[in-house]
Amino acid sequence: xxxxxxxxxxxxxxxxxxxxxxxxxxxxxxxxxxxxxxxxxxxxxxxxxxxxxxxxxxxxxxxxxxxxxxxxxxxxxxxxxxxxxxxxxxxxxxxxxxxxxxxxxxxxxxxxxxxxxxxxxxxxxxxxxxxxxxxxxxxxxxxxxxxxxxxxxxxxxxxxxxxxxxxxxxxxxxxxxxxxxxxxxxxxxxxxxxxxxxxxxxxxxxxxxxxxxxxxxxxxxxxxxxxxxxxxxxxxxxxxxxxxxxxxxxxxxxxxxxxxxxxxxxxxxxxxxxxxxxxxxxxxxxxxxxxxxxxxxxxxxxxxxxxxxxxxxxxxxxxxxxxxxxxxxxxxxxxxxxxxxxxxxxxxxxxxxxxxxxxxxxxxxxxxxxxxxxxxxxxxxxxxxxxxxxxxxxxxxxxxxxxxxxxxxxxxxxxxxxxxxxxxxxxxxxxxxxxxxxxxxxxxxxxxxxxx
Amino acid sequence: xxxxxxxxxxxxxxxxxxxxxxxxxxxxxxxxxxxxxxxxxxxxxxxxxxxxxxxxxxxxxxxxxxxxxxxxxxxxxxxxxxxxxxxxxxxxxxxxxxxxxxxxxxxxxxxxxxxxxxxxxxxxxxxxxxxxxxxxxxxxxxxxxxxxxxxxxxxxxxxxxxxxxxxxxxxxxxxxxxxxxxxxxxxxxxxxxxxxxxxxxxxxxxxxxxxxxxxxxxxxxxxxxxxxxxxxxxxxxxxxxxxxxxxxxxxxxxxxxxxxxxxxxxxxxxxxxxxxxxxxxxxxxxxxxxxxxxxxxxxxxxxxxxxxxxxxxxxxxxxxxxxxxxxxxxxxxxxxxxxxxxxxxxxxxxxxxxxxxxxxxxxxxxxxxxxxxxxxxxxxxxxxxxxxxxxxxxxxxxxxxxxxxxxxxxxxxxxxxxxxxxxxxxxxxxxxxxxxxxxxxxxxxxxxxxxxxxxxxxxxxxxxxxxxxxxxxxxxxxx
Numbered sequence: 001x002x003x004x005x006x007x008x009x010x011x012x013x014x015x016x017x018x019x020x021x022x023x024x025x026x027x028x029x030x031x032x033x034x035x036x037x038x039x040x041x042x043x044x045x046x047x048x049x050x051x052x053x054x055x056x057x058x059x060x061x062x063x064x065x066x067x068x069x070x071x072x073x074x075x076x077x078x079x080x081x082x083x084x085x086x087x088x089x090x091x092x093x094x095x096x097x098x099x100x101x102x103x104x105x106x107x108x109x110x111x112x113x114x115x116x117x118x119x120x121x122x123x124x125x126x127x128x129x130x131x132x133x134x135x136x137x138x139x140x141x142x143x144x145x146x147x148x149x150x151x152x153x154x155x156x157x158x159x160x161x162x163x164x165x166x167x168x169x170x171x172x173x174x175x176x177x178x179x180x181x182x183x184x185x186x187x188x189x190x191x192x193x194x195x196x197x198x199x200x201x202x203x204x205x206x207x208x209x210x211x212x213x214x215x216x217x218x219x220x221x222x223x224x225x226x227x228x229x230x231x232x233x234x235x236x237x238x239x240x241x242x243x244x245x246x247x248x249x250x251x252x253x254x255x256x257x258x259x260x261x262x263x264x265x266x267x268x269x270x271x272x273x274x275x276x277x278x279x280x281x282x283x284x285x286x287x288x289x290x291x292x293x294x295x296x297x298x299x300x301x302x303x304x305x306x307x308x309x310x311x312x313x314x315x316x317x318x319x320x321x322x323x324x325x326x327x328x329x330x331x332x333x334x335x336x337x338x339x340x341x342x343x344x345x346x347x348x349x350x351x352x353x354x355x356x357x358x359x360x361x362x363x364x365x366x367x368x369x370x371x372x373x374x375x376x377x378x379x380x381x382x383x384x385x386x387x388x389x390x391x392x393x394x395x396x397x398x399x400x401x402x403x404x405x406x407x408x409x410x411x412x413x414x415x416x417x418x419x420x421x422x423x424x425x426x427x428x429x430x431x432x433x434x435x436x437x438x439x440x441x442x443x444x445x446x447x448x449x450x451x452x
Numbered sequence: 453x454x455x456x457x458x459x460x461x462x463x464x465x466x467x468x469x470x471x472x473x474x475x476x477x478x479x480x481x482x483x484x485x486x487x488x489x490x491x492x493x494x495x496x497x498x499x500x501x502x503x504x505x506x507x508x509x510x511x512x513x514x515x516x517x518x519x520x521x522x523x524x525x526x527x528x529x530x531x532x533x534x535x536x537x538x539x540x541x542x543x544x545x546x547x548x549x550x551x552x553x554x555x556x557x558x559x560x561x562x563x564x565x566x567x568x569x570x571x572x573x574x575x576x577x578x579x580x581x582x583x584x585x586x587x588x589x590x591x592x593x594x595x596x597x598x599x600x601x602x603x604x605x606x607x608x609x610x611x612x613x614x615x616x617x618x619x620x621x622x623x624x625x626x627x628x629x630x631x632x633x634x635x636x637x638x639x640x641x642x643x644x645x646x647x648x649x650x651x652x653x654x655x656x657x658x659x660x661x662x663x664x665x666x667x668x669x670x671x672x673x674x675x676x677x678x679x680x681x682x683x684x685x686x687x688x689x690x691x692x693x694x695x696x697x698x699x700x701x702x703x704x705x706x707x708x709x710x711x712x713x714x715x716x717x718x719x720x721x722x723x724x725x726x727x728x729x730x731x732x733x734x735x736x737x738x739x740x741x742x743x744x745x746x747x748x749x750x751x752x753x754x755x756x757x758x759x760x761x762x763x764x765x766x767x768x769x770x771x772x773x774x775x776x777x778x779x780x781x782x783x784x785x786x787x788x789x790x791x792x793x794x795x796x797x798x799x800x801x802x803x804x805x806x807x808x809x810x811x812x813x814x815x816x817x818x819x820x821x822x823x824x825x826x827x828x829x830x831x832x833x834x835x836x837x838x839x840x841x842x843x844x845x846x847x848x849x850x851x852x853x854x855x856x857x858x859x860x861x862x863x864x865x866x867x868x869x870x871x872x873x874x875x876x877x878x879x880x881x882x883x884x885x886x887x888x889x890x891x892x893x894x895x896x897x898x899x900x901x902x903x904x905x906x907x908x909x910x911x912x913x914x915x916x917x918x919x920x921x922x923x924x925x926x927x928x929x930x931x
Contacts, residue, residue, distance in 0.1 A: 006807075006882055011803075013882070018813045034678060040576060043793055055541050059547050062547065072553050074553055076775065086543075088509045093516040101861075105516070108513050111512055111515075115931070118457075119495075129929075135774050138773065172769055244491070244495065274780050297923040297924075311927060327594055330727075330733035330735075332731045334732060347498050348495065411553045432475040
């Protein structure tokens with residue numbers, strides 16, 4: 001199946017018009033020495049039916065979240081996605097469109113992005129949000145680069161409570177710019193404020209905190225904000241937006257740049273992508289000039305009708321080229337649309353309810369686990385919907401045993417090479433019986449050990 | 453504004469979601485969350501019903517134009533048809549309901565698909581290995597350039613210069629700067645190609661790379677490519693291939709055979725995945741064998757039919773995406789390549805080139821063709837003739853919208869005044885091409901006889917021409 005509609009006769013007709021004998025002649029400018037003179041070593045084309053069979057056969061080798069009860073989080077969250085999200089985003093006027101450069105024929109995309117920007121600004125308590133970044137990791141990396149440009153400093157204090165992968169991406173992005181990333185250790189599961197105090201000086205471009213942090217802990221943004229009050233350094237917060245229906249907005253704590261992963265707002269878990277990064281700032285001209293990414297803005301047509309365009313494009317690479325604050329071009333527009341639909345659907349009440357249910361359930365669950373001998377919830381009582389469990393038992397073994405009961409027990413922190421334990425996430429999708437079953441199994445494992 | 457904002461549907465207390473009742477004993481909220489961190493005021497998100505949301509966004513979609521609406525001749529963007537079956541496949545729950553931190557055993561099927569996609573891309577491009585991690589073309593460029601940077605660092609060579617032709621995409625110089633290089637732009641020659649003499653002068657032992665799009669943004673194949681490659685390689689530099697225009701060469705030429713060392717693909721261009729109104733894309737990077745150690749971590753590998761992520765990559769540039777990149781886009785690209793197969797891919801390029809050349813032949817009488825060279829999948833006209841009559845290229849573009857067709861890329865490449873960059877792609881049929889050609893002819897005629905109608909375009913769209921200057925002067929970026 002090749003999706004080409006011109007018939008051989010039509011092609012002949014076109015070649016005649018061009019004035020060439022055959023299609024090969026059109027490639028005469030490709031020098032012989034670089035010509036590809038064999039067939040691709042690839043399979044032949046197949047029909048839709050064959051393709052479906054082939055992919056399904058491969059896909060059947062997967063074990064997916066519908067077959068297991070998942071307590072995995074760590075930056076990718078399994079929240080319920082209302083049915084209407086996929087219906088709307090499947091409208092091909094949205095998904096087959098390009099970047100809305102011709103605004104008058106792209107009002108749908110532009111208005112939706114404007115709404116997305118508005119709702120992100122509202123959730124984060126900031127003034128301006130861009131039209132999306134590539135993912136949470138790159139959004140943080142770009143925020144750090146932005147802080148270095150704005151302050152003309154290059155030391156950045158990054159809490160170890162920030163997702164280890166975001167820190168890795170940030171390292172990759174900032175290395176060429178000689179940004180000096182300095183880790184701030186955790187005190188238990190919370191960023192150590194003393195370390196920030198000791199290291200924060202006039203050379204500091206930014207302090208980076210995650211909220212709630214990678215281990216689920218709700219960081220003390222208020223105190224950190226105070227530390228930064230009379231400093232030049234910017235305050236960057238990476239926040240999971242779905243928590244912000246319940247948690248106080250980062251904007252309330254003097255934060256300069258809020259970034260994060262927007263996946264939790266209605267995007268399918270999809271093995272890690274496509275997701276969307278978001279970025280929000282204050283209404284500050286200096287900061288706005290350094291903001292990467294596209295922006296949709298409202299304006300008027302010549303008859304005074306309100307409409308939307310991509311604006312402040314003079315910051316962007318297609319105009320500023322090597323002087324642009326970022327190279328970002330394609331973003332995650334369709335995911336931003338998904339998030340706009342999700343935020344509209346859940347609305348003022350629903351966004352809070354999702355957070356409320358998730359956190360209530362997580363606390364119910366954590367308390368039960370903490371009560372089992374040999375298990376400890378590191379965050380104690382300070383976390384949102386994700387918590388860090390340490391155990392005398394081997395974590396890999398726990399995961400393995402629970403997997404046999406069709407439970408994905410959480411993320412083994414070993415994979416990040418920094419801490420030990422299990423990172424457990426509870427969304428509104430998890431049921432009481434599922435958590436109780438998990439607890440029962442842990443009790444059995446503990447008993448088995450004691451009886452040995 | 454034809455359709456009000458979703459917030460304008462608000463009615464206090466109205467909701468559009470359902471969730472099950474909480475099935476566990478509730479605690480007082482301030483017992484579980486410190487008061488300082490409980491939101492004082494609920495975020496002012498919409499209070500609307502499900503029907504409101506559906507109607508609102510349906511109405512917005514009706515104000516949008518996609519490939520499914522008609523021709524989308526944006527040069528360098530390859531707006532081809534996005535096959536529906538690929539959308540179905542990318543939504544199979546066996547493929548989507550996967551957490552990125554599930555064990556490799558749980559995701560063997562998906563890894564199998566990704567591994568095959570990597571292999572296919574390597575064969576199509578003549579590169580030795582491919583990473584799928586970059587999430588867009590520009591992200592791929594950054595990745596590729598960081599690989600180049602790391603390579604020289606590893607060799608203890610301090611090379612700072614990246615050369616780009618003046619016809620290059622804006623992302624090229626922007627990515628080079630992000631990767632820590634200095635950019636030197638070189639002027640194209642009269643034929644719109646890299647001027648080998650200028651290049652020779654510019655290439656030196658400080659040159660890390662030359663970034664090239666081939667065919668270039670004028671649609672012209674750089675016929676001196678072998679000589680260009682030699683000049684750069686002899687000076688110890690590397691060659692970067694911007695894969696934006698790969699739709700022009702499938703089955704006819706491969707970047708690897710042209711001696712490129714690093715390249716990125718745009719799955720959302722060449723391999724038919726939808727652009728989504730600006731993203732998601734996917735920008736895999738291909739490298740020659742000597743650059744493999746520097747690929748982003750982790751690297752997907754296979755051992756006796758088992759697929760796994762290799763994280764032991766001491767020389768890697770590190771991570772460029774928090775997870776594995778835009779997986780959903782990769783699934784679609786895999787499906788596309790399998791559907792077309794080896795024959796279909798070549799036929800794709802042939803028809804893309806045929807369509808573009810047909811349009812060029814038919815349009816060159818009405819519009820100036822500044823570079824009259826043999827071109828492949830796209831070509832660039834100039835609206836200079838029309839500009840003299842008072843109608844700019846932008847006016848022409850807006851007038852096209854009146855006729856229900858999308859406009860070409862305009863004012864790019866920068867080497868052409870009043871540029872109209874046209875790429876019809878292979879999936880447009882002769883009737884659609886003729887309709888566009890006739891419309892362009894009609895507009896050229898209007899410019900002669902009734903330029904005001906063109907200058908004041910668009911007339912028939914949901915809004916008239918929007919004031920971009922006002923939008924920039926008084927930014928209104930949220931409600």
